[in-house]
Amino acid sequence: MQFLSRFCALALTALSVGTTQAAEPYAAIGAPGVMLGIAQPVSDTVTVRLDLATIGTRDKSGVEQGINYKGQYKSNRTGLFADWFVAGGFRLTGGVTVNDTKFDLTAFGDGTPIKIGNTSYATTTADRFVANIKFPSTTPYIGIGWGHKMGNSGWGFVADLGASIGKATVATRVEGPLLSQVSQADLDRETQELRDGVGKVRALPQLSVGVSYQF
Known part of the structure; x- marks a missing residue:
């Protein structure tokens, strides 16, 4: 419901722009999730857009740096874009995205040792090692796409390929009676190893397809 409420607010904003060309609602799916948006053509070569995208919250488990994790991934995004049409419906897109994207x-602990840094530490069920990975809250966006061109009334096909450019940050901590004894050197080393892995990812991709309706 919150996602739909935010979309309605964006739609009202776009509809109040006041150009002679009607706004174009659209929906798409892909990365970064389910999208709802409003496109507003401002000339025969330029369209501005607002959209919301979400995958909600997803649980995930795996192994990172030799430690078994249970994780939770969350991603919500608001985007403001400008499309420049260079050949028919083909366009170049630039803009900015406001992100709520993180992986916890x-x-x-289950009684077996956990290796943190260069040391194996004994654990109890009250012990935790926590890593929080967060993508920047505001990032530039660049991409290419198809659709939203002024004058194509009725149903249309839309597609986008691009990325929000930014590097995630990593924070770690230990909890519980035994893991509270972890040395700062080991904790720093483990944090850096995680940063080295996450540091290879410097963008959130967008690859989506959908439909639009221009009045």
């Missing part, structure tokens, strides 16, 4: 990883 937790290693739960």
Whole structure:
């Protein structure tokens, strides 16, 4: 419901722009999730757009740097874009995205040792090693796409390929009676290893397809 409420607010904003060309609602799916948006043509070569995208919250588990994790991934995005049409419906797109994208990883103690840095630490069920990975809240966007061109009334096909450019940050902590004894050197080393892995990802991709309706 919150997602739909935010979309309605964006739609009202776009409809109030006041150009002679009617706004174009659209829906798409792909990365970064389910999208709802409003496109507003301002000339025969330029369209501005607002959209919301979400995948909600997803649970994930795996192994990172030798530690078994249970994780939770969350991604919501608001985007403001400008499309420049260079050949028919083909366009170049630039803009900015406001992101709520993070991945929280937790290693739960179960009585077996957990290696943090260069040391193996004994654990109890009350022990935790937590890593929080967060993508920047505001990022530039560049991409290419198809659709939203002024004058194509009725149903249309839309597609986007691009990325929000930014590097995630990593924070870690330990909890519980045994893991509270972890040395700062080991914790720093483990954090850096995670940063080295996450640091290879410097963008959130967008690859989506959908439909639009221009009045």
